[in-house]
Amino acid sequence: xxxxxxxxxxxxxxxxxxxxxxxxxxxxxxxxxxxxxxxxxxxxxxxxxxxxxxxxxxxxxxxxxxxxxxxxxxxxxxxxxxxxxxxxxxxxxxxxxxxxxxxxxxxxxxxxxxxxxxxxxxxxxxxxxxxxxxxxxxxxxxxxxxxxxxxxxxxxxxxxxxxxxxxxxxxxxxxxxxxxxxxxxxxxxxxxxxxxxxxxxxxxxxxxxxxxxxxxxxxxxxxxxxxxxxxxxxxxxxxxxxxxxxxx
Amino acid sequence: xxxxxxxxxxxxxxxxxxxxxxxxxxxxxxxxxxxxxxxxxxxxxxxxxxxxxxxxxxxxxxxxxxxxxxxxxxxxxxxxxxxxxxxxxxxxxxxxxxxxxxxxxxxxxxxxxxxxxxxxxxxxxxxxxxxxxxxxxxxxxxxxxxxxxxxxxxxxxxxxxxxxxxxxxxxxxxxxxxxxxxxxxxxxxxxxxxxxxxxxxxxx
Numbered sequence: 001x002x003x004x005x006x007x008x009x010x011x012x013x014x015x016x017x018x019x020x021x022x023x024x025x026x027x028x029x030x031x032x033x034x035x036x037x038x039x040x041x042x043x044x045x046x047x048x049x050x051x052x053x054x055x056x057x058x059x060x061x062x063x064x065x066x067x068x069x070x071x072x073x074x075x076x077x078x079x080x081x082x083x084x085x086x087x088x089x090x091x092x093x094x095x096x097x098x099x100x101x102x103x104x105x106x107x108x109x110x111x112x113x114x115x116x117x118x119x120x121x122x123x124x125x126x127x128x129x130x131x132x133x134x135x136x137x138x139x140x141x142x143x144x145x146x147x148x149x150x151x152x153x154x155x156x157x158x159x160x161x162x163x164x165x166x167x168x169x170x171x172x173x174x175x176x177x178x179x180x181x182x183x184x185x186x187x188x189x190x191x192x193x194x195x196x197x198x199x200x201x202x203x204x205x206x207x208x209x210x211x212x213x214x215x216x217x218x219x220x221x222x223x224x225x226x227x228x229x230x231x232x233x234x235x236x237x238x239x240x241x242x243x244x245x246x247x248x
Numbered sequence: 249x250x251x252x253x254x255x256x257x258x259x260x261x262x263x264x265x266x267x268x269x270x271x272x273x274x275x276x277x278x279x280x281x282x283x284x285x286x287x288x289x290x291x292x293x294x295x296x297x298x299x300x301x302x303x304x305x306x307x308x309x310x311x312x313x314x315x316x317x318x319x320x321x322x323x324x325x326x327x328x329x330x331x332x333x334x335x336x337x338x339x340x341x342x343x344x345x346x347x348x349x350x351x352x353x354x355x356x357x358x359x360x361x362x363x364x365x366x367x368x369x370x371x372x373x374x375x376x377x378x379x380x381x382x383x384x385x386x387x388x389x390x391x392x393x394x395x396x397x398x399x400x401x402x403x404x405x406x407x408x409x410x411x412x413x414x415x416x417x418x419x420x421x422x423x424x425x426x427x428x429x430x431x432x433x434x435x436x437x438x439x440x441x442x443x444x445x446x447x448x449x450x451x452x
Contacts, residue, residue: 070394125396200366204359208452211433218429219421226399226420243382244331244414244424245407 024141026229030221032145041147042213046206048150053195054203060189061196069193071115076190078107078114079183080128083169087129091137096127131168132161136228145217153220282406287384288377290411291402294322295372295388302367315361316354324405324412325353331414332427336435336442344442351449352431359452360416360423369393372400382407383414390418 032038061069081104088097103119103126110118119126135157136142143156154162166172172180195202209215301314319325329352330337330345337345370392377386383405389397403415416423431445438444 201363204362209430209433210437211429214429214433215426218426222421222425223419229420244327245382245405 022139023137023228024139026225027142030145030217031142032217034144034146038145038147039213041149042216044149045147045152046212049195049202049206053192054199057192057195057199060192061199069196072186073190073193074107074111074117075114076183076186077117077128078104078111079171079186080169081107081126082171083165084127084129086168086170087131087134087165088127090131090134091129096129099124100126130158130161131164132158133228135161142225145221147213147216153216155221155224158224282384282404282411284377284379284384286411287386287404288374290322290404291377291386291388291413292374294318294402294413295374297322298364298367299371302364302370308365311365312358312361315364316357319353319357319360322413324408324410324414325349325356327408327414328356328424328427329353331424332431333435333442334428334432336440340442347446348442348449351446355449355452356423356427363418367392370395386413 064072081100084100085097085104088094088100103124106119106122106124107114107117110116132155140157145153145155146159148154148159151162171183175183205215205219206212297314297318301311301318304311304314306314326349329349332352333340333345333348340348367390370390372388372390374386374388377384379385380403383403386402386404388400388402390400391397398419399417401417402413403417404411404413406412414424434448435442435445438448
């Protein structure tokens with residue numbers, strides 16, 4: 001835990017050194033200068049999914065009944081909420097901060113450690129966010145697209161965000177090693193659950209499409225830009241939309 | 249009055265004249281002019297059909313057939329197909345283009361029908377509509393069992409002569425852009441042969 005502080009300090013100083021005002025402008029198009037290397041990582045990730053993640057998620061999805069899987073997912077999601085709160089504070093968004101805090105308190109207590117999600121039924125679905133979004137709010141540009149080994153599609157900004165999120169999550173800092181391991185296992189199981197639940201869609205993109213790299217890249221960038229645009233209440237990158245009546 | 253002002257004025261009147269001409273041309277189109285209300289009605293009907301299909305309890309084959317009819321009825325398939333084919337559409341012959349459009353309609357219905365089929369037991373609700381540039385965006389929300397609601401948008405235009413949708417955007421991911429990339433990659437795989445592409449489309 002203590003060893004994280006130099007890193008935190010370095011990241012904070014690094015960020016402060018860069019002046020940034022207001023959210024970054026909506027990017028358009030695709031910035032992928034390392035496409036050749038990214039394609040290699042994509043093929044490796046695909047091979048990993050085919051050999052390990054896909055079959056493991058099938059095994060997980062078919063042997064573990066739905067209520068139990070839902071419980072694991074709720075538990076893992078709940079562990080991420082303190083990170084959402086921290087990012088909400090950094091983004092200067094009191095509404096989501098309050099909602100996520102209330103959600104965490106209710107689900108951790110009434111929801112028995114987060115296994116159940118009574119907060120949702122009470123009209124508090126929560127707003128998940130991450131440090132990549134915080135960087136966006138602070139005005140950092142998206143950067144280059146890249147595919148990360150084991151993790152998948154990302155951008156320069158989101159990759160920095162992922163690293164900081166691991167360090168930033170108050171729970172990860174507070175939990176002893178043993179409980180921290182439980183959290184990690186739950187998070188992996190939850191991701192297997194997602195892979196099972198969205199199996200058909202994932203399969204159709206990874207294995208049925210003629211160029212799965214391009215499809216994955218397009219999907220990630222469009223969806224991410226949409227999320228960030230929506231979260232700030234701005235436009236949804238309308239300029240990206242094609243008008244087929246004008247391009248012919 | 250100096251010549252600069254004069255030329256500016258004449259340019260302006262020229263523009264005004266051009267606008268008037270366009271206005272005259274636009275009048276007959278007014279007969280089926282699109283507004284927020286009619287765009288919304290189109291998607292209300294399309295969404296009603298989607299909800300009907302996903303809750304019909306039919307077999308997958310029957311559902312996919314239902315989705316193909318839905319695409320043919322509510323969307324501008326020839327325009328979507330031409331856009332997906334990209335630059336290759338310009339050099340394609342009429343026969344090639346119409347054969348491609350036909351194959352593309354089946355392909356798109358099967359592909360997106362399978363996605364919509366995962367909505368079984370759920371429903372889509374139209375929530376809003378607004379003008380964007382030269383077309384309309386109808387906003388809907390999909391409610392699926394055990395999932396957080398998500399955003400589905402439909403872009404509607406009357407430029408084909410009828411009110412039809414030409415794009416679906418699910419959580420920011422738009423069908424036209426995806427299909428343009430996908431069809432482009434399929435065409436590359438066939439070294440640019442549209443006949444080969446059509447063969448492959450039938451197999452998807």
